[in-house]
Amino acid sequence: MTPEVLTLSETPWLFTAAMLIKVIVAFVVTLLIVAYATYAERKIIGRMQTRLGPTMTGPMGLLQPIADGLKLFFKEDIIPSQAHWFAFIIAPIMILAPAFLSIVVIPFGADFQFTYDGTLYAVPLQITDLNIGVLFILAMAGLGVYGIVLAGLASNSKYSLLGGIRSTAQMISYELAAGLSIVAIFMLSETLSMRGIVAAQQGPLWGLESLSFLPNWFIFSQPLAFLLFIVGSMAEINRTPFDLPEAETELVSGFCTEYSAMKYALFFMAEYANMITVSAIAATLFFGGWAGPFYGWINFLLKVFAFMFFFIWIRATFPRLRYDQLMFLGWKVMLPAALVNIVITGIAILLW
Amino acid sequence: MAVNNTETMTINMGPQHPSTHGVLQLILELDGEIVVKATPHIGFLHRGIEKLSEHRTYHQTIPLTDRLDYLAPMSNNLGYVLAVEKLLGMTDEIPERVQRIRVIMAELTRLKSHLVWLACHALDIGAMTVFLYCFRERENITDIYEKVSGARMTSNYFRVGGLSADLPDGLEQEIRTFAESMPAHIEEYEGLLTGNRIWQKRTIGVGKISAEAAIDIGITGPALRASGVDWDLRRDNPYSGYEDYDFEVPVREGCDTFDRYKVRLDEMRQASRIILQALDKLKPGPILADCPKIVLPNKQDVVNNIESLIHHFKIVTEGFKPEPGEIYQSVEAPKGELGFYLISDGSSHPFRMKIRPPSFVNLQGLPQMVEGRLLADVIAVIGTLDIVLGEIDR
Numbered sequence: 001m002t003p004e005v006l007t008l009s010e011t012p013w014l015f016t017a018a019m020l021i022k023v024i025v026a027f028v029v030t031l032l033i034v035a036y037a038t039y040a041e042r043k044i045i046g047r048m049q050t051r052l053g054p055t056m057t058g059p060m061g062l063l064q065p066i067a068d069g070l071k072l073f074f075k076e077d078i079i080p081s082q083a084h085w086f087a088f089i090i091a092p093i094m095i096l097a098p099a100f101l102s103i104v105v106i107p108f109g110a111d112f113q114f115t116y117d118g119t120l121y122a123v124p125l126q127i128t129d130l131n132i133g134v135l136f137i138l139a140m141a142g143l144g145v146y147g148i149v150l151a152g153l154a155s156n157s158k159y160s161l162l163g164g165i166r167s168t169a170q171m172i173s174y175e176l177a178a179g180l181s182i183v184a185i186f187m188l189s190e191t192l193s194m195r196g197i198v199a200a201q202q203g204p205l206w207g208l209e210s211l212s213f214l215p216n217w218f219i220f221s222q223p224l225a226f227l228l229f230i231v232g233s234m235a236e237i238n239r240t241p242f243d244l245p246e247a248e249t250e251l252v253s254g255f256c257t258e259y260s261a262m263k264y265a266l267f268f269m270a271e272y273a274n275m276i277t278v279s280a281i282a283a284t285l286f287f288g289g290w291a292g293p294f295y296g297w298i299n300f301l302l303k304v305f306a307f308m309f310f311f312i313w314i315r316a317t318f319p320r321l322r323y324d325q326l327m328f329l330g331w332k333v334m335l336p337a338a339l340v341n342i343v344i345t346g347i348a349i350l351l352w
Numbered sequence: 353m354a355v356n357n358t359e360t361m362t363i364n365m366g367p368q369h370p371s372t373h374g375v376l377q378l379i380l381e382l383d384g385e386i387v388v389k390a391t392p393h394i395g396f397l398h399r400g401i402e403k404l405s406e407h408r409t410y411h412q413t414i415p416l417t418d419r420l421d422y423l424a425p426m427s428n429n430l431g432y433v434l435a436v437e438k439l440l441g442m443t444d445e446i447p448e449r450v451q452r453i454r455v456i457m458a459e460l461t462r463l464k465s466h467l468v469w470l471a472c473h474a475l476d477i478g479a480m481t482v483f484l485y486c487f488r489e490r491e492n493i494t495d496i497y498e499k500v501s502g503a504r505m506t507s508n509y510f511r512v513g514g515l516s517a518d519l520p521d522g523l524e525q526e527i528r529t530f531a532e533s534m535p536a537h538i539e540e541y542e543g544l545l546t547g548n549r550i551w552q553k554r555t556i557g558v559g560k561i562s563a564e565a566a567i568d569i570g571i572t573g574p575a576l577r578a579s580g581v582d583w584d585l586r587r588d589n590p591y592s593g594y595e596d597y598d599f600e601v602p603v604r605e606g607c608d609t610f611d612r613y614k615v616r617l618d619e620m621r622q623a624s625r626i627i628l629q630a631l632d633k634l635k636p637g638p639i640l641a642d643c644p645k646i647v648l649p650n651k652q653d654v655v656n657n658i659e660s661l662i663h664h665f666k667i668v669t670e671g672f673k674p675e676p677g678e679i680y681q682s683v684e685a686p687k688g689e690l691g692f693y694l695i696s697d698g699s700s701h702p703f704r705m706k707i708r709p710p711s712f713v714n715l716q717g718l719p720q721m722v723e724g725r726l727l728a729d730v731i732a733v734i735g736t737l738d739i740v741l742g743e744i745d746r
Contacts, residue, residue: 045480045481048481049480049481049483049484049485050484050485050488051484158361158363159363162363162382162385162727166385240478240480241478241550243478244728315480316480316481317479317481317544318478318479318548318550319474319477319478319479319545319548319550319551319554320477320478320550320554320728321550321553321554322553322554322726322728322729323385323726323727323728324385324726325553325554
C-alpha cells in the first residue's frame with residue numbers, strides 16, 4: 001500500500017498538526033544547536049589552544065550558553081544617541097530572521113509514516129518542499145547582508161561603517177561564487193527542490209554497480225563546486241579567515257561595536273544560526289542529505305555537526321585575510337573557477 | 353572628466369583599541385580603506401620616570417626601570433644597573449657568577465618579550481591559537497621570574513654591583529629544561545604560521561622600510577636587522593661578558609613584516625642557545641661585588657662588625673655618591689638599543705637621567721611604513737614594530 005501524502009485540501013487537520021509540530025521541532029532544535037554551538041566552539045577551540053573552555057557553570061560548564069543568554073538579557077539595552085533608532089533596532093532582526101528561514105526548505109530525514117483511521121500517511125521531514133528551494137536559500141542569504149549593512153550604517157560609528165562596507169562587498173562577491181557553484185549541482189539533479197536534490201543522490205556513484213561502495217553524492221562528481229561553496233559560505237557567514245566585517249583587532253568588532261544586551265546576542269545567534277544553515281545546505285547538496293548508515297535525521301545531524309566542527313577548526317588555525325586579498329580571491333579566483341566548473345559540467349552532461 | 357568628489361575620513365585608532373598595544377593613539381586619515389596619513393599621538397602613559405629618578409638614590413630607581421618596557425623588565429634593570437656601574441667605574445669588579453646569571457635572565461627576558469610580541473602580532477592578524485601557545489611558554493618564564501625575584505612581572509632583581517639574591521636551589525635545572533624545550537616550541541609556532549598562505553600574504557611586502565630609512569630614523573633591534581643591517585650590541589659592543597658566548601646574529605634582507613617575524617624567531621632560538629651556554633659556564637661564587645661603599649653588606653656582618661654597620665647605615669640613609677661625570681650605556685634589549693645616559697654631580701642622586709627607549713625610536717618608522725597601505729596593514733605594522741607604551745611614554 002502506497003502511503004498517502006498529507007495535503008491541506010484532503011486532510012486539513014492532520015496536515016496542520018504535522019506542520020506545526022515540524023515547525024516547532026525544527027525551530028527549537030535549531031535554537032538549541034545555536035546555543036550549544038557556542039559552547040562546543042569554546043570547548044573545541046579551548047582544547048585546541050591548550051585551555052579548558054567553560055567549566056564553572058553547571059557540570060563541565062554545560063549551562064554556560066544559558067548563563068550567557070541570561071546575562072545579556074538583563075543588560076541595559078543601549079541605543080547610541082546619534083544612531084538611527086529604527087534601523088538600529090531592525091538590523092539584528094534582519095540578520096537573524098533569514099538565517100532561520102533557510103531551515104524551512106532543508107529536508108532533515110526520510111518520510112515519516114503513520115497510520116490514522118486505517119489509512120497510511122507519509123509526512124516528509126521537511127517543513128516545506130519548495131520547488132525553488134535552492135533559489136529560496138540564495139535569496140535568504142542575500143537578505144542577511146541588509147542586516148549587517150544597516151547595523152553598520154545605523155550605528156553612526158566610523159568603525160561600524162567600515163565593517164558595514166566591508167561586509168557588503170564581501171557578501172556580494174562571495175554569494176556570487178557560492179551561488180554559481182550550486183548551479184552545477186542542479187544541472188546534475190535537474191531540479192531546484194531540495195528534496196529532489198537529495199533523491200538524485202541515492203544509489204551507487206553515477207549509477208555504476210562497480211562503484212557501489214561509494215554513494216552517488218555530489219561531492220564526488222562536483223569536488224570543485226564543493227570547495228567553492230564551502231569557501232564562499234565561510235565568507236558569507238563571516239567566519240575566520242573571512243571575518244573582516246567584525247575583525248575584532250582591526251575594527252573593534254566592526255558592525256556590532258555599538259550593540260549591547262539582547263541585540264548583541266541576536267547578532268551572535270545569527271552567526272551560529274548561519275553556520276548551521278550553511279552546514280545543513282552543504283550536507284544536503286553535496287553529502288546526500290539524510291542518506292547514510294543510520295536513521296534519517298541522525299545521519300543529517302551528524303553531517304551538520306561534522307561541518308560545524310570543520311568551521312570551528314578552521315577558526316582555530318587560520319589568520320585573517322586582508323580586504324583587497326579577499327576581493328581578489330572572490331572575483332579573480334573563485335568566480336572564474338565557478339564559471340569554468342559550470343561549462344565543464346555542461347559539456348560532461350552533453351557527452352554522457 | 354568627472355569630478356572626483358571624495359573626501360577622506362579621519363579615524364581615531366586608540367587609545368582604547370585592542371590592537372594598539374596599550375595606549376597609543378593613531379590619527380588615521382582614510383580614503384576608503386587606504387591610509388592617507390598616519391599620525392601617532394603618544395604620552396598617555398607618561399609617569400615621568402626620568403624626572404622621578406632625579407629625586408631618588410641610584411638604587412631606588414631600579415624598580416622604576418621595571419616599568420619602562422614592562423614586557424622585558426630584566427633587560428631594563430640590566431641596562432640601568434650597567435650604566436650606574438659604569439658611572440662608578442666598577443664594571444670590572446662584577447663577579448663572574450653575577451655576569452652569567454645576568455645573561456641568563458636577560459636572554460630569558462628576550463624570550464619572554466618575543467613571545468608576547470609573537471602572541472599579539474599573530475592575534476592582531478587573526479591567528480588566535482598562536483597567542484595561547486606563546487602565553488603557555490611565557491608562563492614558564494614568569495614562573496622562573498617569580499622564583500628568582502618574587503615578582504612575576506616587575507622583577508627588580510639586579511642590584512648595582514650584583515644581584516638581590518642567588519638563584520634558588522633547583523632553578524638551574526628548570527631553566528635548562530625550559531631552554532632545551534624552546535626550539536621545539538618555536539617549530540610549533542612556525543608550523544602554524546610560516547608556511548601558512550594567509551600569513552604570508554598578510555606579512556610579505558607589508559610595512560617595508562629600507563636599510564637607509566631605518567638608519568636615518570634610528571630604528572634598532574630586530575626591525576633593523578630585518579632590513580639587512582648587521583648590528584647587534586651584544587656582539588658589536590659586548591657587555592656582561594657576551595663576548596664569551598657563541599651565538600649568531602640573524603640578519604635578513606626582506607625589510608618587511610615577514611622578515612622581521614623570521615628574525616625574531618631566529619633570535620629566540622639563539623637566546624635559548626645562549627642560556628644553555630651560560631648555564632654550562634655557571635659556577636658557584638659571590639653574587640655581589642666586593643665594594644663595601646656601594647654594595648649592602650650581609651646582615652650577619654652588620655650585626656657583628658662596626659664597619660659593616662656604618663656602611664649599611666650610610667648606604668641606606670643617603671646612598672652612594674659617584675664622582676661627577678656623565679656616561680652612556682646601552683644594551684641590546686629585546687626591542688632594540690636601550691640606552692641610559694646618566695649625569696652625576698657628585699651627589700647621591702643622578703643630576704639627569706635620559707633613557708633612549710627602542711620602542712620610541714622605532715615607532716617613528718610607522719607613518720612611512722603604513723601610508724598608502726590598507727587599514728589592516730596598520731595593525732600588522734604596529735605588531736611588527738613591537739612597541740610597548742610604557743617605554744615610549746616613560
